[in-house]
Amino acid sequence: MSRPQGYIEGEAPASQHRSGSNGGSKVRSERVALLVVSALLAAAVIVICRLSLDNMHTKQSFQTLRDELEAVKRNLTDDSCPKCEYGWEQHGRQCYYFSISSSTWSESRDECRQKGGDLVQIDSREEQTFLELKVREKMNFEWDKFWIGLTDSEKEGTWLWVDGSPLNESLTFWIHGEPDNWTWYNPDGEDCVRMGEKAGAPDLKCWFDLSCKYTQRRICEKPAETGHFTLQCV
Template identity: 35%
Template sequence: MASEITYAEVKFRNESPAPVVKVPPETKKPEHHPQKYPLWLPWLISLLLFLVCIALVVILFGGNDDNSSFLLFPLFSVALLDGSYGQYKTLLQNSTEWYCVASSSADKMEGWMCCPKGWRRFQRSCYFLSTDKMSWAESEQNCTGMGSQLVVINSKAEQDFLFNLAKETVTNVYETKYYIGLSAHKNGQWQWVDQTPYEKTATFWKPGEPNLLFAEKCAAIHVKGNMDPNTFSNWNNVLCFTNCYRICERAVELL
């Protein structure tokens, strides 16, 4: 009889379990991304450098006097130069093109002074001489509609500038009148449209003017083609419903 073979499962109690190795959790390193710049930034920098070069040319060769030439900038250039979209919108409301001239002191550039196309600059004001005629009240309303006012003349230098500017438009010997912002509607007392005090010593009336004040209560610059170029006292009072040209004034835009 064949002997039976018995298998037995033997367990050793003193067997040590496999050691468990604890691996510290992997520390996640922060990701570093390269700095990204807008694609248009190099173009903007190039444009600004170009405008600075133009400014240097103006300062070196254009001079800083009030009769120096204007530079014509598209509105988007003015907006980039200023860095303010708000001022860009302000310029856009009244004109599509502006003439700008560098404003600088003896040692540095301070910015730009801008006037709408078709206006002329003197010091820190822009002036518009109309090519059509209206009454004084209509002239005042028209200037207001353009964001300006009938001109207020504060100095002899301004009077001289306007006289010469008006003379440029006169091509014949006939008289030409341009309304200014001075009237005597209230009790026959002269008053500027912006409430600037009326100083008789700082006026430029023609000899014998103003006269007939009971009827002629609006002031105008009176120019003739054959007038003595040295005659700067040329204000005349006229009937306010007379159709005359007009001079509008507004402050320059500073950028």
């Protein structure tokens, strides 16, 4: 049989070349499409993971905010956090009232009791430091002193606080020469104690005995109360 004109031995027909070329292009296109889809899927997975993490962090943030809000609420109603009512000054867990008016020692004690407290009882050097500074600020004149809850009216020389406890002799703040039980103002002597030095008290020593019938200002004391208005303890 004669070969077609222009036939070269070993050469495939042109139609076969075109068919093979189209097949290769199709395979490459499918591979490209597969790669694109894979990349899109990978990107989608990454986005989903990031959204999940962001959602988790958001939930944690909301939980933290809720916890902080609950803490604030607890603080607002925390019965362990004391406060003082208006007109009283707080120091630690105690409240102190420094009067403007003057009364005898007994009258002063009655007025403190009416306010829910008693004349101040000084139990530490730190408390004396606080009171000495406060009294100094509030004194208008040198004789403008304040009654405290200490007396030897039951037995001369035996000093007792208003709760009946004896004075700790290692924790006293008598000014030099006191107590002297001077009888010039009252023959019964001086059985009650006042405090204060307008110019300041060296080593906090500013206690004086005085006739209980003398009128002075007073320091009342009572424990701080619990309530719903304090954000933090003082």
